Amino acid sequence: MDSRPQPSATILQDICTHLLVGLQAVIDGPAKTVAMSDAWLNARGILQTLPLSSDEFQLALHRLNKVQRYSAANEPGAARFELRMLCDALKASR
Secondary structure, eight states, X not given: OOOSOOOOHHHHHHHHHHHHHXXXXXXXXXXXXXXXXXXXXXXHHHHHHSXXXXXXXXXXXXXXXXXXXXXXXXXXHHHHHHHHHHHXXXXXXO
């Protein structure tokens, strides 16, 4: 059992919202800058702050990588789908 104090639901919601808003901004931006964007590193860092199990974290990271790949390939519809799946997974983990 993890003895670290758990953040409040409001803090988790704020973190998740920040993550998703940032990713959406990257998806909506120019495709050429997506692969090199600092937003992807920030998103990974934010994911690491969430109290996710190893499986939840790996799934979220997998979805995040798929969002990045689809965005870089100029497939915004597929990227948005993966983003919605990531969002749903994060909401379910709260």
